[in-house]
Amino acid sequence: xxxxxxxxxxxxxxxxxxxxxxxxxxxxxxxxxxxxxxxxxxxxxxxxxxxxxxxxxxxxxxxxxxxxxxxxxxxxxxxxxxxxxxxxxxxxxxxxxxxxxxxxxxxxxxxxxxxxxxxxxxxxxxxxxxxxxxxxxxxxxxxxxxxxxxxxxxxxxxxxxxxxxxxxxxxxxxxxxxxxxxxxxxxxxxxxxxxxxxxxxxxxxxxxxxxxxxxxxxxxxxxxxxxxxxxxxxxxxxxxxxxxxxxxxxxxxxxxxxxxxxxxxxxxxxxxxxxxxxxxxxxxxxxxxxxxxxxxxxxxxxxxxxxxxxxxxxxxxxxxxxxxxxxxxxxxxxxxxxxxxxxxxxxxxxxxxxxxxxxxxxxxxxxxxxxxxxxxxxxxxxxxxxxxxxxxxxxxxxxxxxxxxxxxxxxxxxxxxxxxxxxxxxxxxxxxxxxxxxxxxxxxxxx
Numbered sequence: 001x002x003x004x005x006x007x008x009x010x011x012x013x014x015x016x017x018x019x020x021x022x023x024x025x026x027x028x029x030x031x032x033x034x035x036x037x038x039x040x041x042x043x044x045x046x047x048x049x050x051x052x053x054x055x056x057x058x059x060x061x062x063x064x065x066x067x068x069x070x071x072x073x074x075x076x077x078x079x080x081x082x083x084x085x086x087x088x089x090x091x092x093x094x095x096x097x098x099x100x101x102x103x104x105x106x107x108x109x110x111x112x113x114x115x116x117x118x119x120x121x122x123x124x125x126x127x128x129x130x131x132x133x134x135x136x137x138x139x140x141x142x143x144x145x146x147x148x149x150x151x152x153x154x155x156x157x158x159x160x161x162x163x164x165x166x167x168x169x170x171x172x173x174x175x176x177x178x179x180x181x182x183x184x185x186x187x188x189x190x191x192x193x194x195x196x197x198x199x200x201x202x203x204x205x206x207x208x209x210x211x212x213x214x215x216x217x218x219x220x221x222x223x224x225x226x227x228x229x230x231x232x233x234x235x236x237x238x239x240x241x242x243x244x245x246x247x248x249x250x251x252x253x254x255x256x257x258x259x260x261x262x263x264x265x266x267x268x269x270x271x272x273x274x275x276x277x278x279x280x281x282x283x284x285x286x287x288x289x290x291x292x293x294x295x296x297x298x299x300x301x302x303x304x305x306x307x308x309x310x311x312x313x314x315x316x317x318x319x320x321x322x323x324x325x326x327x328x329x330x331x332x333x334x335x336x337x338x339x340x341x342x343x344x345x346x347x348x349x350x351x352x353x354x355x356x357x358x359x360x361x362x363x364x365x366x367x368x369x370x371x372x373x374x375x376x377x378x379x380x381x382x383x384x385x386x387x388x389x390x391x392x393x394x395x396x397x398x399x400x401x402x403x404x405x406x407x408x409x410x411x412x413x414x415x416x417x418x419x420x421x422x423x424x425x426x427x428x429x430x431x432x433x434x435x436x437x438x439x440x441x442x443x444x445x446x447x
Contacts, residue, residue, distance in 0.1 A: 008048030012381040013357040025387040028434035056088025056388035058363035062306035068097025072310045079118035081407035083438035085329040086390035086427040094126040095153035101126035103145035124151040133157040148370035151178040171226030180231040181213035192282040196265040207235045230254035234279035236289030243298045257305035258334045273321035301362040304331040308409020326409040333423035342424040345395035387434040396426035
């Protein structure tokens with residue numbers, strides 16, 4: 001199918017390209033950008049006047065709840081939510097039931113995703129069998145099945161020798177290990193240690209739970225040479241440790257969740273269980289350091305940390321509620337909010353590129369060679385590249401109403417009733433390999 005997107009503001013953060021023009025798509029790839037030959041005969045024309053045409057978003061942290069937790073989310077609903085948010089590629093975590101520690105499970109998941117044609121799926125395999133932190137998985141077999149890296153999700157490895165061996169093995173074959181730094185003993189609380197947790201009588205998670213684990217990871221990277229991606233950093237001290245490690249040339253990348261980037265522990269309010277998250281929301285100085293770290297490149301990517309939670313598991317007392325929140329549909333708008341591109345109907349070029357870079361170019365850099373043939377064009381608008389494209393209205397203002405979310409999980413800390421946030425940027429069209437994955441009702445087209 002040939003598609004012509006006309007009169008849109010074409011933005012490619014990787015190259016700095018930003019101009020009004022047309023985009024031609026042929027056989028799932030971008031055949032022309034900016035100026036399209038008059039003899040191009042599209043099967044469909046899409047008017048993108050006053051819209052922004054950008055690379056599809058790449059999200060490095062989403063739980064799709066399948067297999068094993070279909071009551072909280074299913075592949076159909078969560079990939080549809082991704083497409084509705086302009087996300088065309090998703091990295092999913094291995095903490096499913098059963099755990100993604102067998103090649104057959106990975107292959108089944110990827111096959112299901114391909115049949116749905118809503119979003120590209122890149123699974124992380126379990127680093128240890130059953131995520132128990134004892135026996136390493138067959139990483140080579142999981143790699144052949146399609147895993148882009150190996151993770152413990154939220155389960156820290158208590159035995160440092162096991163972690164060292166995992167990094168040695170991964171380093172030998174060039175695999176990336178994805179770790180969220182959390183000490184197994186200090187990280188058992190439900191809120192960040194500080195005045196808010198003390199006042200509310202909630203068990204605390206000190207910053208040391210993150211920094212002790214992070215220091216261990218950094219030293220093991222130094223010893224093994226393995227490439228490690230630090231997931232969902234949450235503290236100012238953690239950002240500084242990553243900054244120092246990068247300055248020393250260690251092969252480390254890092255991301256931050258939209259929750260930690262824009263909220264603080266004060267937002268817990270009066271035990272609002274929608275704010276029960278992992279990692280826990282920290283103080284204002286931590287949020288400020290995270291924002292600065294994302295701005296200066298210390299942190300490479302912004303992630304949704306999408307974790308749909310069942311109603312019965314969320315509407316409990318704060319300390320008993322299941323941590324997690326829906327985020328795929330909010331990632332674009334919250335990136336625009338962080339960058340300041342939500343001010344005015346026509347976002348400034350530098351702020352718009354800043355917002356799009358951390359959800360396209362940055363995540364692709366983290367994935368690197370694991371993307372295979374997609375590595376040269378994913379997260380970009382480039383002639384000859386894959387046609388993963390989002391078209392969104394930068395002037396559209398909206399508020400988050402949980403019941404209206406496409407995701408099966410309806411809980412988010414960014415509900416208007418909790419934060420009073422007004423967001424901008426509504427996705428009108430999402431294309432994956434040139435095929436329509438999502439189309440808003442107001443989008444019109446002519447043949």
